[in-house]
Amino acid sequence: MVTTTKNQTANLFDLFVLQQGEEGAEAFRKQTDLVADTIADVLRGTDQPFTGLSVEEIKQQLRPVMDIPESAQSLNEVLEEIKGPILKNSLHVSHEKSMAHLHCPPLLPGVLAELMIGSLNQSMDSWDQSPAATYVEEELIRYLTETVKYPVEADGVFTSGGTQSNYMGMLLARDDFCLSQWNHRVQTDGLPEHFTKMRVLCSENAHFSVKKSISQLGLGEQAVIPVPVDENHQMDPDEVVRIVEDLESEGLLPFAIAATCGTTDYGSIDPLEDLAEFCKQKGLWLHVDAAYGGGLLLSQEHQHKLAGLERADSMALDFHKWLFQPISCGVFLLKNRKYLRLLSHHADYLNPAEDEEEGILNLVDKSIQTTRRFDALKVLVTLKTMGTSLLGSMIDRTMEVAQYAASELERRPGFKVINPSPEMSTVVFQYCPEDIATPGELNRKIQQQLFQEGRAVIAKTAVDGETHLKFTLLNPRTSENDVNEVIDEIEKTAHALVGGISQ
Template sequence: MNLTYKEMKTDWMEQLFLSNGENGQASFQEQMSEMIELISRTFQEATHPYIGKQPTVVQDEIATLFKFPNETQNFTNILQEIAEPILKNSLHVSHEKSIAHLHCPPLIPAIAAELMISSFNQSLDSWDQSTAATYVEQEMIKWLTQQFGYPSNSDGTFTTGGTQSNYTGLLLARDEFCHRKWGRDVKRDGLPPQFHKLRILCSEDAHFTVQKSAAQLGLGESAVIKVKVDENHRMSPIHLKKQLIDLKERELLPFALVGTCGTTDFGSIDPLVELATIAQEEELWFHVDAAYGGALILSESHIWKLEGITAADSITVDFHKLFYQPISCGAFLVKNSHSFRFLNHHADYLNPMEDEEEGIPNLVNKSIVTSRRFDAFKLFLSLKNVGISLFSEMIDATFYLAQETANYLSQQPNIKVENKNPELNTVIFRFEPQNPSGDVCKLNRKIQQEMLYESKAAIAKTSVDGRTYLKFTMLNPRTKIEHIYEIVEEIQTLGWKWRDHT
């Protein structure tokens, strides 16, 4: 049978797109099955968190893949081609000994949700592009605001994570202040002449995105005033008050206070109750960056550490950390929904005024981005499948393991633990032999690298007071103390091996 060019192309198209057609359905199920089989086999064969290859080796292997054919290739052959350079060379964050960064193992229902999200490919900017998805996100935001103790007129939006959420909070804070103090509509008229006097306060250990946001908001990184922290790496209210007095004496204008609920390294939580009081007295927008620590709302043993967060004007929370969601998935919450007016722009083709008058929700009105994935579905499906009680147990298990680990490390020779009572689930320490003959900072860096390249474990390194430390970030509820024993034994071995060679 001779097919015309048009018929041949149409036949191929039917196999390339998921639809209600027989060819599309068959192709979708076949390719999904093959991909699932390859992923499962890769996980089965992964006995270590990383295969151990050096960066340049992986780079060269990836480079060999970048030859795109003119003609359609067999999907099975493509999977065979990428299995080694891409899948096997990947970091397995679900491995029990992958304890480096704030990078969680994703839940299976969340992975399944990703398939649905990608298959329907809805965009959460306008209702007519996301129909049911719009209402799922709205209900998830309502549930989240209730968990954080926010009032009924609060609101929020899903984001890509802490960077976007922190930026949004500081943008609203800036525009709210300019409107209140000078009657200035920054969205319409731009920054006022006095903008160079605006200041943001946060702790020395706050996330770098506070400074990044200040730069992007036109204020400059120097607009961020760093407040000293105490011995537990929490913001000092005493020093905060001193900074505020100093700013007033210099006729500068503080407008936002950022409290951190879970610093990246130590997991430290600023004294939120005291900060909330100061923010109220000084008429500062109080933003709480709980990207890491926000999961405490589901903890039974540590939820008390969130006391004071209800007073925040806005909150950042990430779900691709302790909520076990695939990247990216976060939310920005605001106590007063009216604050979103500073983001609202109308486009006739997208979110016309008539929709607002008729009560049709277009979620682009609450976001700094336009096209947005249906990430709320991942969290929704996970909570429905796993249940609140088991979520709580998983999160609390990681806190318990962190304390166990800190206790164990404190008993080991040549190990110095920086936070013996972890606030969340990170432990900072270093290998510090007596009478070292080399550079201890270089030694610890070498240990971290060799652990990865020898396929022993994925651990992190960081800097404390200018010195290199090692870090365990224990987000995986499947990691047990026995895994920690094995990792520490390897650290001791490598420490002595490289002691005289750094």
């Protein structure tokens, strides 16, 4: 067993613990320089979006890295050890041919802000743990509520992403309904007697987190009623009216509609104005999952597609999608802050009632989390560094390339495009030559082979139970030529595979 003296241990504390003063500043500078040099080497040596190594090959390379030592090692040694197995074998989302998921290339201001966030290590639950950070988040939330055209009573909080934001929307909708319908406070009394009758409507193309949230909230997945979509993959408002009437005739209790502004596969936007008007008439809560589509708030050419978003009672926005922020970075916005009382819970050591009476802001009152990161900082640094005009033009550029991709796929023989006029930056398609009886199998193998060889990272999804391919174009540096090259690779791979596909 390796032992060290007390003095040696104290010296190691000085080496590894972030500290103030000149000595601490110099240690911080030296070690961040080492990390920056290592990342620069990886970026410099990466010409594919993925190395193409198999699962077993990567696991084999990782085994010695995962041997945890008893004694300290130098950062330089550790960086050298992890550079190949971990850093190089990661998915390089900033590569122009990485176009699979809603997984964006992070902007440099956001990446650098992450260093500040980690170094400052503020905890966003109470003011005395995040004095400046509390008011940065508060003011940024105010800016965002104004941007979505919410009234002055609006509020919100940073979240881990769309799933958490959707959960919060469903939670508040449930608890407000129980309070107004039965004068029943779920937070203190649990679910009411007739909770099994409660229902939520959402598009059949809605994100899975809506159903997941409702199940976790104790209502059961059966409480989520999928609404058919039209030819543009949007929730059909006539079907919404019909379903609500049918539910009410059966004695059931629809209490919320979860609309989607930018579905994962098609980027489709539900008819927000029609849904908002119907919800107003019926007294239903309207939550909008705009985790993807909310990026259009900064668009100079497509912002009009968000008409009606401001009428939602609550919404989810994700900045780690179309505002190009490092994961994670989401926001939950609420049209009227009064509903936050349904979340509030006082702890003497954290947010005592006396603090509230004295006007001290403890953000834990707004969140289902306690400890939270200072994610607002990277959004602020990005907005201030780049400005909204440049960010908007980056979003518009990805839209332009998506529209080109759809038209190019339509032009080429053998391709079938499911959304030939993409509403946002995703394109769903299938390569289906006439002589192939099982194109789904072929497309699955195309996607796998391109990934395994590191030539391109594209997604696969199911349409009517059959595998299709998908481009998700979030990189403003991805060009029409990059798209052409990936389509060429799809054709080349398909031709090589056709002999192994059942005729």
